[in-house]
Amino acid sequence: MHASFFTAGLVALAAIASVVSAQSILPKDCDRNVTVRAMDTCDGISAVQSVSTYQLATVNSGTIDAGCDNLFIGQIICLGLTGQDCDVTHVMGAGDTCQSVADAAGIPISTLLANNPNVNSACDNVYSGEVLCTASQIYVKTA
Ligand SMILES: *[C@@H]1O[C@H](CO)[C@@H](O)[C@H](O)[C@H]1NC(C)=O
Numbered sequence: 440m441h442a443s444f445f446t447a448g449l450v451a452l453a454a455i456a457s458v459v460s461a462q463s464i465l466p467k468d469c470d471r472n473v474t475v476r477a478m479d480t481c482d483g484i485s486a487v488q489s490v491s492t493y494q495l496a497t498v499n500s501g502t503i504d505a506g507c508d509n510l511f512i513g514q515i516i517c518l519g520l521t522g523q524d525c526d527v528t529h530v531m532g533a534g535d536t537c538q539s540v541a542d543a544a545g546i547p548i549s550t551l552l553a554n555n556p557n558v559n560s561a562c563d564n565v566y567s568g569e570v571l572c573t574a575s576q577i578y579v580k581t582a
Contacts, residue, residue: 464501464502464515465515465516465517466498466517466520468520468521468522469498469517469518469519469520469521470517470518470519470520470521470522470524471488471490471517471518471519471524471526472515472516472517472518473488473515473516473518474513474514474515474516475510475511475512475513475514475515475516476512477512479510480507480510481495481496481503481507481510482507482568482569482570484516484518485528485570486528486530486568486570488518489526489527489528489570490518490519490525490526490528490570491525491528491554491555491570491571491572492555492557492569492570492571493554493555493556493557493558493572493579494518494519494523494524494525494572494578495516495518495570496557498516498517498518498519498520499516499517502514502516503516523578523579523580524578525554525572525574525576525578525579526574527544527572527573527574527575528570528571528572528573529543529544529570529571529573530568530569530570531565531566531567531568531569531570531571532567533567535565535567536562537551537552537558537562537565538562540571540573541573543573544573544574544575545575546573546574546575548562550574550575550577551571551572551573553577553579553581554571554572554573554574554577554578554579555571555572555579556579558571
């Protein structure tokens, strides 16, 4: 009996700790957040929430790993930081090129590349399902 009280106490503490850590990891200047649900993927969340693949990864670089393999149900993640939150996006489909996406958005390709620093200048590393910021404003600060 003593042991089970102890175990229950540990489980309760672990639950509290995970809630606290899930909340405390959000940046103070988080503009938008979402709670991870079953079967969510980073690109799936990005597509639904209008966040670029780059922005979601960068804003959550302290908590989400590079392969986005460590999402968990109930996790609260930040979608964008105030003042740097691009919410005009396009989900890359088969046949899309940076030029066609830039043209459709009415923006120069230089703006597209500036807002999506994960895309190389030849734009040959994009993939179907990747979400690009297609805003006319440049949100990504250069070093
Ligand atoms: C998430 O965003 C909502 C508003 O949409 C806000 O009320 C809530 O405090 C945010 N959650 C956290 C943990 O910051």
